Amino acid sequence: MAEHEQGSGGSPVKAGFVAGWSAGSVSVFQLVLIGTYISIGALAHDLGFPIAWVVLSTLIVWAAPAQVIMISALAAGAPPFEVAIAVTLTGVRLLPMVVALLPILRTRASSFAGVLLAAHFTAVSMWMESLRLAPRRPVEERIAFANGIGTALIGGATIATVAGYYFARVLPEPLVAGLLFLTPMSFLVSVARASKMISDRIAAVAGLVLSPLLVVLGVGLDLMWTGLIGGTAAYLVRRAVRARA
Amino acid sequence: MTELWPYVLLVLVGFLPNEVWRWLGVVFARGLDETSEVLVWVRAVATAILTGVVAKIVVFAPGALAGVPLWVRLGAAGIGFAAFLIARQSVFAGVVSGTLALMAIDLLVGR
Structure with missing residues (x-):
């Protein structure tokens, strides 16, 4: 070494x-x-x-x-x-x-x-x-x-x-x-x-919308759900787009 | 002991929950390729959380920011983002325009 x-x-x-x-x-x-x-x-x-x-x-x-x-x-x-x-x-x-x-x-x-x-x-x-x-x-x-x-x-x-x-x-x-x-x-x-990938861009928009919505709806752990729902949905969109290409 | 408690709390709820991701990054940096599928998913989740935090701070503002009306906070964020796009994705242009817009609108019409 x-x-x-x-x-x-x-x-x-x-x-x-x-x-x-x-x-x-x-x-x-x-x-x-x-x-x-x-x-x-x-x-x-x-x-x-x-x-x-x-x-x-x-x-x-x-x-x-x-x-x-x-x-x-x-x-x-x-x-x-x-x-x-x-x-x-x-x-x-x-x-x-x-x-x-x-x-x-x-x-x-x-x-x-x-x-x-x-x-x-x-x-x-x-x-x-x-x-x-x-x-x-x-x-x-x-x-x-x-x-x-x-x-x-x-x-x-x-x-x-x-x-x-x-x-x-x-x-x-x-x-x-x-x-x-x-x-x-x-x-x-x-x-x-x-955010270069389509998944990052969709996730960014999803986070902006989901987090205040979940807070207003009184859902606990709002940031966690924002990340899991928004991020996973964005990732799946990317997979679907790539599968079609 | 009681004077120490806030510092123990800082390590437990501030340092460790945040730093663990940096340590995991050091561990995974050896094996993971930046374009691996797991990392694409992790980055999407992290991105949604981060803009979720942005929306939370803007909508449910802390401290002195709460004194600025909601529509001014939302409008200033929009102005900052537009400036960022117009200035060929300059982070600095976006941040300065958005912040100055917030203070200007707040002083002129907000209060």
Whole structure:
């Protein structure tokens, strides 16, 4: 395993990380993330969570929809088990994202810790930037490059979480409302952009319609049924279309 | 102990239920091809859940967003999506247009 000597031009891990950190620092996703996490910090402040708890949630959960749902559900007094179900449902998307990203990033020589960290940093922002930029880097630098992007993005989000928490009192309400709107808006267009297959597109539309409908109808586990019904129906449509072709 | 409980709760209901999918991704990345049928289905399910979350946050808005009328939230999402399409699928154009539209309409006529 250890026979792969690193190149003479310095460590590829260090070079990749620094390049990734620079790319992540100037990414347009920084703006969206900073706005989003200001709103999450302000939401958590208004609902009475401690600052250390909110900052830790940004660092270890690192998924805006999960955090918004978790914070508002816990504050509303939802049972922990129900909160965990809602969070895990919003996290399903991370599985196919990691499966798509890792083969591009890793080599046989990649350390498991580096791979695990890249998986942790996987979120729509880091994923889109890594898919776009990592293929241009030497392959032995890519895990570190993606982790550099992830570090820069999570760093900006963490600072924004703190800022949102402490400025919650002075931020005008229409501004906080606008920043809270960043999460659904950015996920709506990111999903549309990432949906290449007919099954993804049908599933996206089905999710928009089904979830509010199931909530209004009072069906429990609405997100789970939205995913299973909408996703499976969309998958079956794709199969039917392909069978005919 | 009581001060620790919120942090235990964060790990149990926030970290673990979310992170497990990233770990499963690491496991499956060795064997699964991105175009395998199982993954096509998983992605469809995940996509429906994600737009389901989008609809939930827009329709049953949390915190300060609840102060914005429903029709403004829906209209702004439509404006943002239209801008995304017009700007050749630019995520940034969609997000900025939708958010500015929400704040502008809310300030001008919503309240």
